[in-house]
Amino acid sequence: MSLTYRQSTLIRGSLPMLRSQGETITSSFYASLLSAHPELHNIFNSANQATGRQPRALLNIILAFAAAPNHTAELIPRLERVCQKHCSLGITPDQYDLLGKYLLRSFGEILGDRYTTELREAWEKAYSLLARMLIGREEQLYRQFGKWTGQRLFRIEDKVAEADDIYSFYLWPVDKTPLPLFTPGQYIGVRIDVPEIGYLQTRQYSLSESPREDYYRISVKRDRGVPSGANGRDIDAAHLKPGLVSNLLISDYNIGDTLSVSHPAGGFGFDSSAAGGMGPLVFLSAGVGATPLMSILNTVLEAPDVQQQISWIHSSRRKPLFEEHIRTVGRRHKNFHSRFWRSVLADQEQRDARSPAWDSVCESMRSEMERVDRSVLGLDHGAAEYFICGPDAFAASVRHFLLEQGVGESRIRVEWFSTGELEAR
Structure with a gap:
């Protein structure tokens, strides 16, 4: 038809x-x-x-x-x-x-x-x-x-403060049956009751640890608020709508509490069978966008005798997420490079795709990227692969920069924070 x-x-x-x-x-x-x-x-x-x-x-x-x-x-x-x-x-x-x-x-x-x-x-x-x-x-x-097509009950076995307003939740299945091994980079849906609106709400959270059969880990950022309008203008705090689910998870859910979780999903990810290859891997993230990339990184590092160059480039407004872990990895692996910088762009999750500030966002990110050595970015290696996650303006501007540098589109993978409006630009 x-x-x-x-x-x-x-x-x-x-x-x-x-x-x-x-x-x-x-x-x-x-x-x-x-x-x-x-x-x-x-x-x-x-x-x-x-x-x-x-x-x-x-x-x-x-x-x-x-x-x-x-x-x-x-x-x-x-x-x-x-x-x-x-x-x-x-x-x-x-x-x-x-x-x-x-x-x-x-x-x-x-x-x-x-x-x-x-x-x-x-x-x-x-x-x-x-x-x-x-x-x-x-x-x-x-x-x-398979059999897991609805909600499955998980117990919070640990809750760890990772950085400013970001907490990791270690989730173990209540039924104690082995968990499916997801593709590193995928997310799960977490569904909770939100009394403020009187309905259930589901939010997707990237899994932030390599696949394992006994537990999942998600890392959640407190959401200070999103503009209640859709015009993309800067709005003062009095007109912001704080995040519902993320904030409830952080403030109300603790060790011993249970959560309803859906099967891992998402098209963004890394083929774990390719771990240990020779092409450089470049991870570029901002804020809590480091979460799916951490799952991929840890999976790669679990491969025996990792020889390929790996670069971790992260932008944050304050303390970088997983900073201590990244620095430990750098001390253990001679081919690992990391670069951190501070930027308010890391908190621009809700910048509208049509915002007049779009050009300034792109220009600021371009300036930061140009300060990173080309070898660290793998720009002179035709087999380098790039994984990007962060606020949509960040992700779109980094992707645009890489394309300008001659990186083929097939080597750039982006996990968009929201509905992918900037992807369609």
Whole structure:
């Protein structure tokens, strides 16, 4: 089943108006959906709803797919991110039907008389095509999860202060059965009740230790707040919405408490069978973005007789995360290089993709990167691999710098903090 030429033409003709009214569509769509189905509050990320990130990300993907449904190669990485996140949340096929119903209804409200029966049927078909693609991939992932496709109970066996406002939680399965070995760089979903809003909320946290069968480790940063608007302007503290789940985990959950956890997921990662290869590995992180990279690094270091050059480059506003561990690694491995610097950019998690401050963020990060020796960055080695994680502005600017230096896109892997808006720029 595919779109006819006529249907594709009709859809393309409606795209300019739908794109120009994106904010109206997403706010109307989600308001109607959640009013009719309040149970979905337990699934949707309330912070991303408040900032408009999640609705915008969904709409952008749907419009991009509809514009060229037979040429989706460029969309595949974004679609994979969506599928991985959906499986972490436990999304089911019937929920796609609900999303489609209210989304296409909002299209009709915007297009008015232009939303003819013929155009509506074309959009229904386009949405069905996309939904089938996503559902098919998610079914594959659920099969890979095996018996663990829902929530599993874990007990907090240890809680360690790592750096300013960052704590590591050591999670052991209550049922004591061996844990699946995840891909280093993946995340788990942690679901808790949030009394402030009256719903369950799930947040994804990167696993910060190498794979093992007895426990998982996550490292959580206290969230001081995100802008309650979506315009990307600097907002004073009185207008920030502090993080719900991360802050509750840090303030209310301690050793002996239990958490509901979903199966490890995520497309970002490192093939552990390649550990011990010869190409340099370069890890670039900011703030709590060091967490998935630490899982990869520790996995690499567990390989016997590691010979390859490894560089750890980290930006933080205050005390670097895992600093003592990194310095210990440096003393033990002669081919290991580390570089730390202080920067407010490490805390720019919520900088909007359309912010006028974007250019200054990129320029500041470029200046920092230019101070790092080319050999440490592996820029003169055609087989160097780069792993980046941090606030979206940081990750996007570092990626752009590497591309400017001639690094091939296939050698750069990025874990985006949020919905990947900057990835789509």
